[in-house]
Amino acid sequence: GGVTEEEEIEVDTEVAIDPSVMAARWAFGVFTLMFVGAALAAAIFLQNIVTVYSFGGAFVSVSLAFILPAVMYLKIAQHEPLSLRHPFKVLSYFFLVIAVPLALLGVLRASVNFDAPSCPSAG
Numbered sequence: 001g002g003v004t005e006e007e008e009i010e011v012d013t014e015v016a017i018d019p020s021v022m023a024a025r026w027a028f029g030v031f032t033l034m035f036v037g038a039a040l041a042a043a044i045f046l047q048n049i050v051t052v053y054s055f056g057g058a059f060v061s062v063s064l065a066f067i068l069p070a071v072m073y074l075k076i077a078q079h080e081p082l083s084l085r086h087p088f089k090v091l092s093y094f095f096l097v098i099a100v101p102l103a104l105l106g107v108l109r110a111s112v113n114f115d116a117p118s119c120p121s122a123g
Contacts, residue, residue, distance in 0.1 A: 051110070058106030066099035 046052060070092040080086045082093070 054110035055107060058110045059103050062099050062103040062106060066095045067103065070095040070099070 042052060073088060073092045074096075077086065077089050077092075080089055082089055084090065
């Protein structure tokens with residue numbers, strides 16, 4: 001009555017090809033390749049580090065300061081109703097409405113100076 005080695009391999013194989021696990025691994029791999037590809041493209045095509053700092057400051061700082069905390073709180077408080085009795089939920093939506101356009105405007109502003117030289121000529 002014990003489990004044979006062949007049966008154990010079958011069970012392990014069924015878990016390994018679970019569609020949800022495979023989809024998550026596939027999505028993680030694609031997401032990782034996109035980030036590595038974007039970093040590689042930036043390293044190849046950008047002429048100066050100021051452009052990288054401009055994009056980072058425009059998008060990452062707004063995301064860390066306003067967007068991510070608001071999204072995290074909304075995830076935690078997803079079962080609370082949206083009302084003035086829950087002011088943090090209202091403020092989180094307010095931050096999202098304000099911060100997302102500001103982040104996009106910052107990226108747009110950084111892209112205006114995309115080809116600017118790192119040291120402008122004097123005179």
